[in-house]
Amino acid sequence: MPSAAERTRTLVQSTSSAVLLVPGLDSALPEQLMPQARAVGTDGEVFLLFPADSPAVRAATHAQDDELSAVLEITDVAxxxxPHRIRGRAWVRGWLTCVPGLAAPGSMMLRLEVGEADVDDLWGSESVEPEAFARALVDPLVAHETELLQHLHAAHSDQMQGLCELLGDRSATRLPQADGTKEADRTGGPGQRAVPLALDRFGLRVRFTGEQCFDARFDFPTPVRDIAELRRAMHTLFAAAAH
Incomplete structure (x- = not known):
């Protein structure tokens, strides 16, 4: 499985929605605190692009030499x-400064020096040290995951449904109910619908929906490094389900 640092780094560099939470900016509209772009530097710092007149830029400018704490909150939606469409969240906490000269006129680049991070996703909840975040590798499929999952869902629904044959008697991931408690573990049954939920270099996660709702994870024989290797891994997976 990917480490907590890898999962957090991948979320930061994904297209998932993000908002920058800065003390004193509670009255700002959510869209004013959403960076236009984000990237991770060589030392693990997070660079965030904002309009020059945004509340976040004004706050960082006025702080000058004082440390301005901030939290980048990322929400990952399938x-x-x-059902249960939010796949996870990550919080990257640190100190915010302006970096003049890195953005086009009318924009400003902000630098978030990472102090700590947390991730709460389909794998569980974990904390991440800044050194681990800086060293972590981004999943090679992150730039293509959205289109790949949508393609699997639209063009390969029968083959996705066929993955039920691989479940056997294994228990599945427990999903939260409305009251916050956990459903009992389930296995496949009549009327179950298979929806591709998440994809990374280690495997495919599928959510089976119907009377019960549960997740099943299908690991690849070896981690994939690119789309070509992913195609071969998926062909092997579908072939195993068909026999």
Whole structure:
């Protein structure tokens, strides 16, 4: 499985929605605190692009030499329609400064020096040290995951449904109910619908929906490094389900 640092780094560099939470900016509109672009530097710092007149830029400018704490909150939503659609969240906490000269006129680049991070996703909840975040590798499929999942859902629904044959008697991931408690573990049954939920270099996660709702994870024989290797891994997976 990917480490907590890898999962957090991948979320930061994904297209998932993000908002920058800065003390004193509670009255700002959410869209004013959403960076236009984000990237991670060589030392693990997070660069965030904002309009020059945004509340976040004004706050960082006025802080000058004082440390301005901030939290980048990322929400990861499944790109296909499925119950319990939020796949996870990550919080990257640190100190915010302006970096003049890195953005085009009318924009400003902000630098978030990472102090700590947390991730709460389909794998569980974990904390991440800044050194681990800086060293972590981004999943090679992150730039293509949305279109790949949507393609699997739209063009390979029968093959996705066939993955039920691989479940056997294994228990599945427990999903939260409305009251916050956990459903009992389930296995496949009549009327279950298979929806591709998440994809990374280690495997495919599928959410089975119907009377019960549960997740099943299908690991690849070896981690994939690119789309070509992913195609071969998916062909092997579908072939195993068909026999």
């Amino acid at each position: 790109p296909v329609s499925v």
